[in-house]
Amino acid sequence: MEVNCEGCAGCCIDWRAIAPTSSDHERRGPRRPLDDAYNLVPLMREEVEAFVEAGLGDAMTPRLWHDDSGIEIGGERLAAIGGKPAFFLGLRKPPKPVEPFEIGESEWLPTCTFLDPETLQCRIHGTDLYPMECAEYPGHNCKLGQQTECERVEEAFGGERLLDSEPPEALSGLLLGPQAIGEKVFVYPEPDELSPVVDRMLADELTDEDRAHFVASAAASGPGTTEHNRAVYETVLEQARAADSWVGRSIREWEAMAENSDEPDPSVAERVEAERGAPSTPGW
Template identity: 60%
Template structure:
């Protein structure tokens, strides 16, 4: 795939506040997500394990859905949650804390942005590493293979310019849909009762690290094609995710606090804060655009 990502990162941040009539495509279907995160990237089981193994368990977060008509469902904290049997279904993605960003030649604003995106260069800090998620690497190939609109095209419609340079779907677009996604990208939480209080915090945008780690452990311990979860591996990965203390996790906490303080004081967004908040904590630098 050939795309023009310079000055964009439309698939890596929530740019809905920049337009008068935002395209909330993730909430059109019969199963809207319970969270309000935009373009949350679904990680594979192997992606999840690699992030935790590399110390980034605190950069991951879950997504659950409202059930469609006819779906299995469980009720947690008074909310209906899509399920397989009595097991809530979810996937795991990368956290999107607010960061000061200026996509599409706009003024810098606080927008939810991928934990691994440099807010100054709008480049991924792990793009050339083994951690770069499979879904990110394949995008927008998946959408093209499914004949679905890409984020590149949404940005073009809203701001003009050319983002999707090559509109042909790649032959190796590894789309996982339906039953084949179970245990690979979509996981089943074994005991809905354990999520009492968690769904309420998810809806409020107040998930704790222990909440997120519980889902990470289940995803890492899941078996392909089934709802089975290996108990020992689940315990190991849950503990490691809960104990994680990466630059990305610490930066996310500071970004949230800085954004809240800026809103109270009506301060502008300063992209140069990335040096202090992320790079001084050990974030990899990005090459910039040539």
């Protein structure tokens, strides 16, 4: 599909704090995310495995959902499949100093960990790690007749972002219903372990250990089932625990800078990300 992404990155940034009107389209209906992330990109199981193998197990974070008819864990009713909490994995969104949509000044906004805040380009675009959901966006929305982030940006800030609204005939990542189980939507194998994790997720205080268990659960999932391969789980758990990539290290610094209310300067990405090994962006 043809889209105008230059100077935008609206689908990679949580820009609700600077929007002229409120938007909460991800939190409508009976299943609402426990987290407060915006436009969290769901990853396929093979993509999870690829990130782990690349030493980027610390780049991912889980999403679970409230569901009044689900199972109770930690005082919360959670969406479940076969009596086990359902989740997907997305890419972490630390605060970064960005200036999307040419708003005139940089702001600390939750931003995809792979987005360079200075160029507003993806550091893994066009690589083997680039998620299918990102590559096919906004095709899934158009196919399902749902508003795209491009259109939301147009409404809020003007300009033309969605230049072609005709979705491609083939959309590899559009999995709906049972076919998504074990491929895009996973189940946590040990529900009894989740009570303190749910509390931390609600408080936005997930630990590296929490995330590692979800990463391992996703990688060990069997396609089309709620079963898990225990050997794969243990192997991936150790890999995810050992991850100490430029992503994880830069996230810790971004969070510290934002918490200290440092002046939002996109150019510091050279020190915070590039000097730690982040790949360069492709250019327009």
